[in-house]
Structure formats: structure tokens, C-alpha cells
Amino acid sequence: MAIPVENVLGEIGKGHRVALCTLNLGRMKMAANCAGTSKKALATAAAYAAERQQFGRPIASFGLIQAKLAEMAARAYAAESVAYRTAGLVYTALGALDHDARESLDAKLATLAEFSAECAMAKVFGSETYHGLSDEALQIFGGNGFSEDYPVARMYRDSRITRIYEGTxxxxxxxxxxxxxxxxxxxxxxxxxxxxxxxxxxxxxxxxxxxxxxxxxxxxxxxxxxxxxxxxxxxxxxxxxxxxxxxxxxxxxxxxxxxxxxxxxxxxxxxxxxxxxxxxxxxxxxxxxxxxxxxxxxxxxxxxxxxxxxxxxxxxxxxxxxxxxxxxxxxxxxxxxxxxxxxxxxxxxxxxxxxxx
Ligand SMILES: Cc1cc2nc3c(=O)[nH]c(=O)nc-3n(C[C@H](O)[C@H](O)[C@H](O)COP(=O)(O)OP(=O)(O)OC[C@H]3O[C@@H](n4cnc5c(N)ncnc54)[C@H](O)[C@@H]3O)c2cc1C
CATH class of the missing domain: 1.20.140.10 (Butyryl-CoA Dehydrogenase, subunit A, domain 3)
Structure with a gap:
């Protein structure tokens, strides 16, 4: 299939560079997405733990549930910190480029490639955090967590794919x-x-x-x-x-x-x-x-x-x-x-x- 010259991205024969660098951006964005959904899983679990009564008291007062909530909070906070930091690094570097220059695309690709490790680290940390948190949120919901009538069953299902797409x-x-x-x-x-x-x-x-x-x-x-x-x-x-x-x-x-x-x-x-x-x-x-x-x-x-x-x-x-x-x-x-x-x-x-x- 013929592609109009003005639609060519980068150099002919080097399309893989564009594709791979796009992946870096995708991983960085997924880190932010997973940080947000992790915070949602945490808030949902905390609200349920405060409300659900067992043995005459809210389950949030039990030490084992408190340990889960604390670990979840720390992981969500860390995932958000990583997402902010990675985006800050990438956008600061991109912002310093001369976007009108002829070699602008090459410079952008080189900049994104330079941050490939940070983007991949953020993606792995974010996705594994989201999956871990949705699992613990489901546990805090007990049997109700397994039911689609409650929100955490869907979180558990949705979180699983994040460890696979955009690079396992x-x-x-x-x-x-x-x-x-x-x-x-x-x-x-x-x-x-x-x-x-x-x-x-x-x-x-x-x-x-x-x-x-x-x-x-x-x-x-x-x-x-x-x-x-x-x-x-x-x-x-x-x-x-x-x-x-x-x-x-x-x-x-x-x-x-x-x-x-x-x-x-x-x-x-x-x-x-x-x-x-x-x-x-x-x-x-x-x-x-x-x-x-x-x-x-x-x-x-x-x-x-x-x-x-x-x-x-x-x-x-x-x-x-x-x-x-x-x-x-x-x-x-x-x-x-x-x-x-x-x-x-x-x-x-x-x-x-x-x-x-
Ligand atoms: C809902 C959904 C949406 C998707 N959306 C997109 C999309 O928008 N765009 C897109 O391009 N793709 C998309 N994908 C595809 C996704 O990116 C791939 O599923 C993913 O990259 C894994 O490839 P695979 O399924 O072929 O698994 P495989 O490559 O067969 O991997 C199977 C297992 O082997 C491991 N493995 C493979 N190679 C190695 C190796 N060299 N060393 C060590 N371990 C290895 C993997 O980590 C994995 O655990 C989507 C997939 C799903 C399920």
C-alpha cells in the first residue's frame, strides 16, 4: 500500500524506532493509569473496612486488616510518586527540545529512548501495584469481593491485564x-x-x-x-x-x-x-x-x-x-x-x- 510522503513518520526503513519510542510513552501513561486505579482500590477497601462489622466491631480495627491497608496505602503512594517522577523527567526533557527544528522528531525519539528504563520501571511498578492492591481489596471484601455485585471483582479482573499489555x-x-x-x-x-x-x-x-x-x-x-x-x-x-x-x-x-x-x-x-x-x-x-x-x-x-x-x-x-x-x-x-x-x-x-x- 502506498503511503503519501507527508504521512511518513521519521526515516523510511526506521519505523521501528518510532514504534518503540511510542511504547515508552505508553508505559509512562500506564504507570499513571495504574496509580489512579490503585488509589481507587485503596479507597474502596478502606471505606468497606470502616463500615463492615464482624464480631461487634468494624473490620478496620483488626490488626491483620490494618496491616493490609497500610501496605496498600504505601504501595499506592509509591506508584503515584513513581508516575509523577517519570512523567516529570520525560516532559522536562521533551520541553527542552526545539520543536520547530527539522530534526525535531529524531530529537524526540532520542529523548524518549533515553528514558526507556524509567518508563519500563514505572509500568512494572504501577501494574504490579494495581494487581496487588486489587487482590488485597478483594480479600478485605471477603466473600462479597468474589461477587460481581461489588466493585472489587471487576478491579481484580481489569488489573490482571496491566501486567501483560504494553510489554509484559x-x-x-x-x-x-x-x-x-x-x-x-x-x-x-x-x-x-x-x-x-x-x-x-x-x-x-x-x-x-x-x-x-x-x-x-x-x-x-x-x-x-x-x-x-x-x-x-x-x-x-x-x-x-x-x-x-x-x-x-x-x-x-x-x-x-x-x-x-x-x-x-x-x-x-x-x-x-x-x-x-x-x-x-x-x-x-x-x-x-x-x-x-x-x-x-x-x-x-x-x-x-x-x-x-x-x-x-x-x-x-x-x-x-x-x-x-x-x-x-x-x-x-x-x-x-x-x-x-x-x-x-x-x-x-x-x-x-x-x-x-
Ligand atoms: C486486552 C488486550 C489488549 C491488548 N491491546 C494491545 C494493543 O493495543 N496493541 C498491541 O500491540 N498489543 C496489544 N495486546 C497484545 C499484548 O501486548 C500481548 O498480549 C503481550 O505483548 C504479550 O504477548 P503474547 O500475548 O504474544 O505473549 P507471549 O509473547 O507468548 O508471552 C507469553 C509469556 O512468555 C513470556 N515471554 C515471552 N518472551 C519472553 C522472553 N524473551 N523472555 C522471557 N519471557 C518471555 C511473556 O512475558 C509471557 O509471560 C493486547 C492484549 C490484550 C489481552
Missing amino acids: SEICRLSVAKAILKRLDGGVLELPRPILPVRLELPDVDPARASALRAPVAGLRAICLDLLAQAVARFGTARLLDDERQAYPGGIATMAIELYAAESTALRVRKLEDGRPDADTSLAAALARLTFERAAGRIRQEAATLLSGLHAGDDLREALAAVDRRLPLPADRIALDGRVARALIERGGTLPDFAAA
Whole structure:
């Protein structure tokens, strides 16, 4: 079929560049979509938990339900932080381009390609958050959740596809790892500088504020970097991506995604505190702490899996101990979960936003 010359996008023979870059935008938008639907799942579950009475009290007063609500709130808040941050990075970079220039399309494609890792990380984190939250929301609805008469059955069904289209979680993880290794190979950054991912540096902040999380987040980044360095040293960047070795790039991507979420949330809370120095930002800070705890747990788990493939015996024991030395003691989750869940119920299931704590 003949295409009019004026309808050609980019260079003839290089249409795949346009298609792949469009995918980056699609992933970024899906992250925002999933953050919004996650917040809806949270609000729906919180409202039901506050209203549903069992054993003479609302189920929201039970510790196990409070733990679910707190975890859901932290994950939704983190997904939204990641979506905001990714969109901010992409639109700031696109906004700096000269859109009238002849090479405008090429420049846009190059800019979008530069953020392929962030877009894929945001998509995976958003979609897995939405699916996790819809599952827990259904659990909070109990038997009613299984019935189409209540809203969560549809959320559960709708959320499932988000882990598949616009790039499955597996393909996105490989894409994240490839982008990280490309940055490494391209000499853009060298080990042991923080390349995982490159834009995850927390700026210097006042240590007395929410940025109490700065050092722990830096510890997470160091664990990820060490793992990446060890895997690259063992296999080299090219062989690390071999089909039968996908556990390594997959694990590295999972660690990068958790790190991206923990840092995006910490940065957001710092911005909130800086913008509203007199406001009560304690709920936002608690959500950032919970996000950190989750990221630390998942990163530790992935690190243990990958290290067990790289080391054995005493070497493995020492490598695992080195990971633990970089992690702070866990927060008192039982107290934190109760505090977050009660605050959430008081607010009608809504999360703090940028403008108001
Ligand atoms: C409701 C719906 C709407 C859709 N909308 C669109 C749309 O608008 N536009 C569009 O282009 N597509 C669309 N799709 C298609 C969707 O993008 C694909 O289903 C998706 O990319 C997965 O491809 P597949 O179904 O062929 O699965 P497969 O490629 O067969 O994958 C099966 C499994 O194997 C894994 N896998 C595959 N390859 C690898 C690998 N190299 N390494 C590790 N694991 C791998 C996958 O992650 C998955 O878990 C839609 C699909 C659905 C269900």
C-alpha cells in the first residue's frame, strides 16, 4: 500500500524506532493509569473496612486488616510518586527540545529512548501495584469481593491485564536491565559510580527532615550496584543477557524498580516538607518509610538469589552479610501499620497529595 510522503513518520526503513519510542510513552501513561486505579482500590477497601462489622466491631480495627491497608496505602503512594517522577523527567526533557527544528522528531525519539528504563520501571511498578492492591481489596471484601455485585471483582479482573499489555512484566524487566547495561557499556557511567539507575541520586538534603531516609536509600543503591558489578564481572555485559541467564537481568531490574520506588517516594515527601514547612507531613513520611521497608525486603531477597548463583560456602555467607550490613534495622511495622491504617480511615481512604499533607 502506498503511503503519501507527508504521512511518513521519521526515516523510511526506521519505523521501528518510532514504534518503540511510542511504547515508552505508553508505559509512562500506564504507570499513571495504574496509580489512579490503585488509589481507587485503596479507597474502596478502606471505606468497606470502616463500615463492615464482624464480631461487634468494624473490620478496620483488626490488626491483620490494618496491616493490609497500610501496605496498600504505601504501595499506592509509591506508584503515584513513581508516575509523577517519570512523567516529570520525560516532559522536562521533551520541553527542552526545539520543536520547530527539522530534526525535531529524531530529537524526540532520542529523548524518549533515553528514558526507556524509567518508563519500563514505572509500568512494572504501577501494574504490579494495581494487581496487588486489587487482590488485597478483594480479600478485605471477603466473600462479597468474589461477587460481581461489588466493585472489587471487576478491579481484580481489569488489573490482571496491566501486567501483560504494553510489554509484559518479564519483557519490561529485560528492557530495564538492557538499558542499564547499555549505559554501563556506553561508558556513560563507570562502576562503581551510581548507575542503577542513573537518575536515582538524592540531592543533598537537611538530615533532620524526611530525608532521614537518605542514608538508608543510599544503602539500597549500594547493594544494587554491588550486585550489578559482581554479575558483570562474572559474565560480562553481553553474556549476562543470554536467554538461560535471565534470572540475573531480571533480578537486577527488580532491584532497580524497588530502588526507583523507594527513592521517588522519599524525594516526593521531601518536596512536600519543603513546600509546606508547617504542615503535618507525618502520614506521608510514614508511607515513605513503609515503601523503604518493602524495597529493602525485596532487594535483599533478590540479592540473596543472585548471590547464591555467584558464590558458595563461606564466600556466599560473607556476601550475604555484606548486604545486611548496608541495611538499617527494620522499623516497628506493627506500630507503623496501625498508625497508617487509622490515619487512612480517618481521611476516608485518601492519600496525601503534593499540595496538602
Ligand atoms: C486486552 C488486550 C489488549 C491488548 N491491546 C494491545 C494493543 O493495543 N496493541 C498491541 O500491540 N498489543 C496489544 N495486546 C497484545 C499484548 O501486548 C500481548 O498480549 C503481550 O505483548 C504479550 O504477548 P503474547 O500475548 O504474544 O505473549 P507471549 O509473547 O507468548 O508471552 C507469553 C509469556 O512468555 C513470556 N515471554 C515471552 N518472551 C519472553 C522472553 N524473551 N523472555 C522471557 N519471557 C518471555 C511473556 O512475558 C509471557 O509471560 C493486547 C492484549 C490484550 C489481552
